[in-house]
Amino acid sequence: MERISVSVRRLMLLNRRQQGTARRGLIVSGPPTTGKTTTLLEMGRTFELAEQRRHPGRTDHLPVVFLAVPPASTPKMLVSEFARFLGIPIAIRMNQAQITDAVCHLLCLLETKLVLVDDVHLLDTRTRAGAETSDQMKHLGERIPATFVYAGVDVEASPLLNGPRGAQLAGRFTWSATPPCPAAPTNSAPSGWTSSPTWNGPCACATTA
Numbered sequence: 001m002e003r004i005s006v007s008v009r010r011l012m013l014l015n016r017r018q019q020g021t022a023r024r025g026l027i028v029s030g031p032p033t034t035g036k037t038t039t040l041l042e043m044g045r046t047f048e049l050a051e052q053r054r055h056p057g058r059t060d061h062l063p064v065v066f067l068a069v070p071p072a073s074t075p076k077m078l079v080s081e082f083a084r085f086l087g088i089p090i091a092i093r094m095n096q097a098q099i100t101d102a103v104c105h106l107l108c109l110l111e112t113k114l115v116l117v118d119d120v121h122l123l124d125t126r127t128r129a130g131a132e133t134s135d136q137m138k139h140l141g142e143r144i145p146a147t148f149v150y151a152g153v154d155v156e157a158s159p160l161l162n163g164p165r166g167a168q169l170a171g172r173f174t175w176s177a178t179p180p181c182p183a184a185p186t187n188s189a190p191s192g193w194t195s196s197p198t199w200n201g202p203c204a205c206a207t208t209a
Helices: 002-016 036-054 075-086 096-109 128-143 163-172
Strands: 025-030 064-068 114-118 147-153 173-177
Touching (some): 002 025, 002 036, 002 147, 002 173, 036 064, 036 147, 075 096, 128 147
Parallel strands (some): 064 114
8 A cells, every 4th residue: 555655656646747738657457356455445544634634624626536447338438437526417418528628627716636547457558438538538638637546356457458549548548566454445535525516517627638
């Protein structure tokens, strides 16, 4: 856990100095039940508590976002998971681009610095939906000025890294293996993480990449 946290802190410092959109990230990989989700949740909780100590009483800031990739995910399903965590109401008529704009707007507005995405091994870039969802993750990483940490089962051997898309992803992310530890539930955010205010239109950061 400490080794992974140190790696994330270094990447966050590096990304803070990054002028372009090609920010660096971390992939946490390992066999099932080796504590990948536990590591993400504890990392997020620790970072959020540190931010609360640094900015006591601040209510317009969401330092960390956590979500899991849905099975057989599409780009709209993925970005809807972000919206659900943020408390953004999704109208039936909203399309993928509109939800994406809302999510990027709010994460910019709330100055989110760390985005944790679990179960990335479920993305199969050999399928059209998987490839498009992988592209959506890349798009979000370019529009949101935060450090992204992915976790999944044996990601280095998963279809996520196949082809040109996989090569580009692998080139931007560093790797860390998880040591065995008790696993935590994957379907909930860490205790103490709260929903953000309802979004209210586009912000300057939410430009098309």
